[in-house]
Amino acid sequence: MTLMTDAVAHAPVRESVYRPRAALDLMRTVGMLRRGAGDPTMVVDGQRIWMAFRTDAAVATLCLRRGSEGIHAAAWGPGAEEALDAVPRLCGADDDDTGFDVSMHPKLGEVARRHPGIRMARTGRVFDALACAIIEQKVTGMQAFGAWRQLVSRFGQRAPGPTPRPMFASPSHEVWRGIPSWEWHRAAVEPPQSRTIVAAARRGASVERAALAAEDGAARDRVLTSLPGVGVWTSAETRIRALGDPDAVSVGDYHLAHEVGFALTGHRTDDDGMLELLAPWSGHRQRIIRLIWASGSREPRRGARLAPEDHRDR
Template sequence: MDDDSRYEAVRSRDERFDGVFFTAVLTTGIYCRPSCPATTPKRQNVRFLPSAAAAQAAGFRACRRCRPDTVPGSAEWNARADAVARAMRLIADGVVDREGVAGLARRLGYSARQVQRQLTEELGAGPVALARAQRAHTARVLLQTTGLPVTEVAFAAGFSSVRQFNDTVRTVYANTPGELRAAARRGPAATGGPVAGIPLRLAHRGEYDAAYVFGFLERRAVAGVEEVSGVPGRRTYRRSLGLPHGTGVVEVDEAPGRPGAHWLECRLRLSDQRDLTAAVQRVRRLFDLDADPWAVTERLGADPRLGPLVAARPGLRSPGVADPEELAVRAVLGQQVTVGAARALAGTLVAAYGKPLPAPDGGLTHVFPEADTLAGAPLTELGMPESRRTALRTLCAALADGTVVLDPGADRAEAERSLLALRGIGPWTAGYIRMRALGDPDVFLPGDAGVRHGLRLLGADAAAADAWRPWRSYALHHLWNATAPENEENA
């Protein structure tokens, strides 16, 4: 896009570009999302910036009306596999806050200077500024939805000092932390403890097929770690989370908060509030909330055979995961068995080796077992052939020692090659892990029984999938949806 086409998007308040670029208004010193409902500024009075961090670094403050800091993340970072996209996924997960720029660079395999240069060239801000913008948003959420003391909010949001916290909040929001809290329009006055929880609205673009996502997760819900309550249309999904500083419980509602709302209602209870950023990003990946449904529909809907399926399920998403290593284990458990059988095996694994929560929360009792725990476990409780138990232990050992890396910034192609090098891991399992654990939107599983059945219904073969790039993962879900749920092979 050039600046003229960006301005046309702003004039038409086109929400498709929220998060893709930001509009900075020179006369007011405010930056907005493209769909901001305020009066459109004159063309000569605006600049277009590639990130909220770049707008803040240039001295602009966030619009109080459209709250540009709350927009969904750019779908570009999910689709791309280069170093910048990998860095953005890691920054979103809070790696800079936990490990610094050196830790980010180490995970990417570059020098800190190279990472700084690449991010600045493309996004107008380096990793520290990008992380700072994210910390500011986290701080606002905590200030406006919890009763935590301001000092605790500062450190929970990832700031290294209260002074840095105060300066950042005033720069970004043109308010002190106290004023920001006083101006909150909604949210119960929480007690500040982990039991009270943090209410959130997780934004998404365009239509969202919540019925498909919640049904997909419900069929795979593992006892002790996940549970789904309610009836279709009004379900609540709950699960435990293992996080960098502790544990958490998340619950997400299927029904939107109000008609036409472009968000999912979510509540988080954390044993350590410093995990808020990581927890939110993991839930967003699980529900595929940063997807671009318009781009997916444009490509898949143009196919004469797949198009009717796309039209029948607008806003269909490709669910990801909250824990990539958990998904890898469950993928091996699900080899050559039904969804129900794989779910039962995973429940047995949780009961035998899972880490108990500090206190049970409804049906949630454990966090899924860690890879290093399973690597040396006998796994006799599973009742599987020894060859499959060996494959599971081999995978877990590779995850534990770093032979296979599945963090948000992992090189997807390298991760798949590493998985295929392990005995007992075939193309289907490696591809499924790449699609869900690594959030790759362009994976196709031609050997999957449900996919083969779906292709037969369309009168197509696997070669047809070439026309669906780079959104073959979404095409795969449309094919699964066209067949009975029991034709889905994996848990």
């Protein structure tokens, strides 16, 4: 494990308080960005959320916690001011739920009443979300989270501040492009996914600018799916995490259609059936999915869990 140097651990801190205009569930809004318990870019430590990421200035560490006055934010590193500026967007300040109505579905209405503070977080970090989503293509969450942890810890940049464990910001476009083939293999990332990330990194800055400038989900999909190896599932996952898109639906997900069908009708369905069920909430379909996760409703598992394959010795 990388040792924490004095310069990293004792970086000066900057602080602010964000006072949301509406109810905010910090863990269900920002906490959902974590990619597994070992995510090197994000740690949930009690009621505190720690995040490490790159800014225009440099790497920053951000810590969020709820207090009596609002969301207390502390940031370390050269990018600390930019990190503090990002807090409102992370906490859903740009999230407009005008017209969202679940009264037609009493069970969802009850979930919405119990969880009024679920907002759509917006990180603005398109390529970070895209790289993570590509790694998650066609593998189990356990495999994807392990690969993400290994690659970011190996090639990312150490985060400043008194983090509860060593944390790292994800690599820059240039670093992703330079990861050698054997390191992808060691992290158990298959060649199609590693090639997709490397190819996307070559256009990383332009893709980020175009995705951030796109006016709606369809335009964002056109930008992201123009990359070889990026389909609608990967685009949706990127839109959800980086852009706080309230209408994104991860079509093609192994479990999502079954869970949505079970929660809304008591029976599993396929992608077409899921889209039909979600159609009444067009513009807010991701909000419905968030409420389903918050409800705790899960389709009973009927078979053995998918066993991860290890191709590293082949």
